[in-house]
Amino acid sequence: xxxxxxxxxxxxxxxxxxxxxxxxxxxxxxxxxxxxxxxxxxxxxxxxxxxxxxxxxxxxxxxxxxxxxxxxxxxxxxxxxxxxxxxxxxxxxxxxxxxxxxxxxxxxxxxxxxxxxxxxxxxxxxxxxxxxxxxxxxxxxxxxxxxxxxxxxxxxxxxxxxxxxxxxxxxxxxxxxxxxxxxxxxxxxxxxxxxxxxxxxxxxxxxxxxxxxxxxxxxxxxxxxxxxxxxxxxxxxxxxxxxxxxxxxxxxxxxxxxxxxxxxxxxxxxxxxxxxxxxxxxxxxxxxxxxxxxxxxxxxxxxxxxxxxxxxxxxxxxxxxxxxxxxxxxxxxxxxxxxxxxxxxxxxxxxxxxxxxxxxxxxxxxxxxxxxxxxxxxxxxxxxxxxxxxxxxxxxxxxxxxxxxxxxxxxxxxxxxxx
RNA sequence: GUGAGUGUAGCUCAGUUGGCAGAGCACCGGGUUGUGGCCUCGGUGGUCGAGGGUUCAAGUCCCUUCACUCACCCCA
Numbered sequence: 064x065x066x067x068x069x070x071x072x073x074x075x076x077x078x079x080x081x082x083x084x085x086x087x088x089x090x091x092x093x094x095x096x097x098x099x100x101x102x103x104x105x106x107x108x109x110x111x112x113x114x115x116x117x118x119x120x121x122x123x124x125x126x127x128x129x130x131x132x133x134x135x136x137x138x139x140x141x142x143x144x145x146x147x148x149x150x151x152x153x154x155x156x157x158x159x160x161x162x163x164x165x166x167x168x169x170x171x172x173x174x175x176x177x178x179x180x181x182x183x184x185x186x187x188x189x190x191x192x193x194x195x196x197x198x199x200x201x202x203x204x205x206x207x208x209x210x211x212x213x214x215x216x217x218x219x220x221x222x223x224x225x226x227x228x229x230x231x232x233x234x235x236x237x238x239x240x241x242x243x244x245x246x247x248x249x250x251x252x253x254x255x256x257x258x259x260x261x262x263x264x265x266x267x268x269x270x271x272x273x274x275x276x277x278x279x280x281x282x283x284x285x286x287x288x289x290x291x292x293x294x295x296x297x298x299x300x301x302x303x304x305x306x307x308x309x310x311x312x313x314x315x316x317x318x319x320x321x322x323x324x325x326x327x328x329x330x331x332x333x334x335x336x337x338x339x340x341x342x343x344x345x346x347x348x349x350x351x352x353x354x355x356x357x358x359x360x361x362x363x364x365x366x367x368x369x370x371x372x373x374x375x376x377x378x379x380x381x382x383x384x385x386x387x388x389x390x391x392x393x394x395x396x397x398x399x400x401x402x403x404x405x406x407x408x409x410x411x412x413x414x415x416x417x418x419x420x421x422x423x424x425x426x427x428x429x430x431x432x433x434x435x436x437x438x439x440x441x442x443x444x445x446x447x448x449x450x451x452x453x454x455x456x457x458x459x460x461x462x463x464x465x466x467x468x469x470x471x472x473x474x475x476x477x478x479x480x481x482x
Numbered sequence: 483g484u485g486a487g488u489g490u491a492g493c494u495c496a497g498u499u500g501g502c503a504g505a506g507c508a509c510c511g512g513g514u515u516g517u518g519g520c521c522u523c524g525g526u527g528g529u530c531g532a533g534g535g536u537u538c539a540a541g542u543c544c545c546u547u548c549a550c551u552c553a554c555c556c557c558a
Contacts (some may be wrong), residue, residue: 070549122556126483146558175558180483182552193558257555273554319558338553345558366558394516427510429518437518444516458518 071179071187082373083190087172089218090192090367094170097211099194102169104150110140116149116355118321120264127177143176147193147366148348149355155197156357165360166198172369183337184371193366197352200361202296205327205347206303208365212331212343213309215367221375223342225309227329228285228317229297230267232349235290236325240266242283250278267318284315296326323350327363333371335378342371387436388415389475390458392428394444396421402443405453405471412472432458439478441471 068074075083091101110130117124123145130142144150151169160167172192179185194211196204209225216223231239247254247262247269254262255275261268270279289297304311317328328346336342345365352360389409393402399421406418417435419428425442432440440463442454447465455474456463466474 067549117558121558123558127556148558177557179556180554181550182554185557191558268556321558339557341557348558364558392517424511425516426514426518431518433518440518442517446516454517456517461518463517 071181073186082376083369086369086372086376089215093211093214094194099168099170102151102171104171106144107141108144108150110142112149112153113142113145123177127179129176129178145177146175147171147191148195151195152351152355156355161352161357161360168196170194184339184374186370190369191366192369193364195362195364197362198360202299205300205363208345209304209309209329210307219376223331223333225311225329225331226314226317227311228315229289229293229326230319230324230328231285231289231293232325235288235293239285239288246282253278270316270318279316286315293326300327319346323348323354325349333375336371336374342375343367386415387438388417390432390437390440391416391418392440392442393421398443398448401448409472414475439475
């Protein structure tokens, strides 16, 4: 086999595709219920967009983007989108909404691309469903997002845990950051090699190091250094989700690297999907719109890792059992011609119909009908055709009777009703 | 980018000290002239990941390489 899919890219079919569709369908439905409108975005953007939003020094921008020169315009560097938020913010500003109509609620869904080393729940083309709210700085909006995610958890019957934290704002974070840096430098000898690099580049990240767990636990917490306004915002969010019955824990080690993230940060995790356990991540980014050249408008949102959510759904073992089709089995050329007419008639009534091969034997075709999960088989042979009828076989009950061809649809509709 | 594990039939895997490449499942057919699942009999199906080496002889030993999986790293 010389033609294979690229590393880290997936072909999705059967149960996997069904789980994906189920997650996407469910998220769309819930987003509409929360008054979000869809935004459809390009797969390609200027590299510059990600440099300025995701961050010049982030691994995503530095090492993981599929970036290349646009054909015939070598000076224009473009990239396959590694995430959705920058495009949404760019579109929002580009449409002038930040000035003309700042309060907006968008959702998007689709593939993202990052050239990482693949592992369970992490692929080079992965799918995200995300929402962004602009123009709302209140805690109720943050809480609503968490409640919305919990609706999804309930509808998919998943076991997930929501972890929340607050990162503070421009007022209180600089002082906290300095305290953390001080703490890190004081314990330099005890920190792992990766954390030495983190300390300089992105000090908050030492908090979620998997090696220096003990040290991270003893580190100063952002929650203990919040200004009064941030404290009140955070307490309100936690209070609101608690009252809404959202299972959650406060985790001071939930962090974000870049300065435009403010206040609320959260992750939702599943224990069923491997080491890459975050199925949702989100939070507030009051500085992002302005950082990308727009007005000073607050923002908050989240993105769901559809791949991981689908994995979690499949792990429950009760993903979906699609309704089986009606199998039409014909013997002989005349029967085949009548069979394809009947198939069309049944389909026009909304039934799911599989017209089986006219070139194989009855025994093989019944076996085939069984394999594809057909509920009924309609068997038309020369004898039946001569009488203007067909055998209608209930495959689960192993019972069959002859029905006139014009009555098949009614008979099938009647037997489908009791469910 | 780093590390570990695994590559043998479509799938899951066995293969002893180096000695004729196997099983189960799946697929196709017979047992049943037009009736599925269960049973039974048979059949199709192989670049043993690839390349090189050692040997009378390599799936098995050595070297190189590729791929997959998981974890690290990173993570809107």
